Amino acid sequence: MNDTLTQSPDNPVYRRRLWVHRVGIFLSSAAMALGVAFLMWILFTLLIKGVSAINFAMFTESTPAPGSEGGGLMNAIVGSFMMVGSATLISTPIGILAGIYLAEYGNKSMFGAVTRFVTDIMLSAPSIVIGLFVYAIYVANVKHFSGWAGSIAISLIAIPVVVRTTDNMLGLVPASLQEAAFALGAPRWKVALMIRLRAVKAGVITGILxxxxxxxxxxxxxxFTALNNQxxxxxxxxxxxxxPVVIYQFAMSPYDNWRDLAWGGALLITFSVLGLNILSRTLFNQKSQH
Structure with a gap:
């Protein structure tokens, strides 16, 4: 009876709450629509500008000389693939092992608290600062730029992401699952690697992606590390x-051919990352259904 009176349209408190609810839903929907509109605008502009530069030569020829026609981005594509691949191989085991340590042993130790604090700082640190750091400790000592220096720099950006994702995912594993493994006599390291990590491997892989x-x-x-190579x-x-560096340099250049290649490179990066995420989510959904 009281619930009926409370939800009655004649109740002023109910009407006020209903209008507040509607206004909140409207503002949230408007904000979402505005964000999606700008995102689609960016993607549409990128698609229109970049499609014209996508051709066979883009993947088979190196960057052209200033003022020349033709050319492609083969050297930049291969260089990015090698550096990102090396950085992933560096950051993935370090990040996963650090995340496992934080989840298993870091909740009650000062070292774990300090590690989480430093990881959070690294997550929000400007990437240019990391580049200058690697330049100071590596490039300045070996006296030359290199792909290894670039891999080290971007791996320092990737490690905190993998650490926090692994730590958060392992925290979602039910305590009963861990206790059951301990009851069967499994050692702590095996529980961490074979039970908890396996239970959240989809989330960890998502963090790596x-x-x-x-x-x-x-x-x-x-x-500051890899520089560039024509x-x-x-x-x-x-x-x-x-x-990334080729896109930056070509986009700022006065040559139309270079600017077209910059749009094509930006489109390639954007849709490569988008396709990778869509593929990973599709595979995970299919696996969960089975």
Whole structure:
């Protein structure tokens, strides 16, 4: 009876709450629509500008000389792939193991609290600062830019993402599952690796993909570490071309051909990361259904 009176349209308190609810829903929907509209605007502009630069030469020819026609981004594509791949191989085991330590042993130790604090700082640290740090400790000592320096710089950006994702995912594992494994006599390290980590492997892989997406478009760290190379180079110990720096340099140039290639490179990075995320989510959904 009281509930009926409370929800009655004649009740002023109910009418006020209903209008507040409607206004909140309207503002939330408007904010979402505005964000989606700007996102679609960016993607549409990128698609229109970049499609014209996507051709066979883009994947088979190196960057052209200033003022020349033709050319492609093969050297930059290969360089980005090598550096991002190396950074992923560096950051993934370090980040997962650090996340496991924080989840298993870091809740009651000062070292774990300090590690979480430093990780949070690294998550929000400007990437240019990380680039300058690697330049000071590595590039300045070896006296030359290199692909390895670029890999180290972007791996320092990826590690905190993997650490926090792994730590958060392991925290979602029910305590009963861990207690059951302990009751069967399994050691703590085996419980962490074979039980808890396996239970949340989809979330951990998603964190790794987020880290890859984060570092794929980083420009500032590579300016101070890998620099650039107009020619094809497969030696990671020398300056190496990469898509973010090439896009930055070509977009600021006065040459129409270079600007077209910059749009094509931006489209390639954007849709590569988008396709990777869609593919991973599709595979995870299919696996969960089985």
């Amino acid at each position: 987020l880290a890859v997406a984060r570092i794929s478009g980083e420009t500032a760290p590579l300016l 020619f094809f180079n497969g030696n990671m110990n020398k300056p190496m071309a990469n898509l």
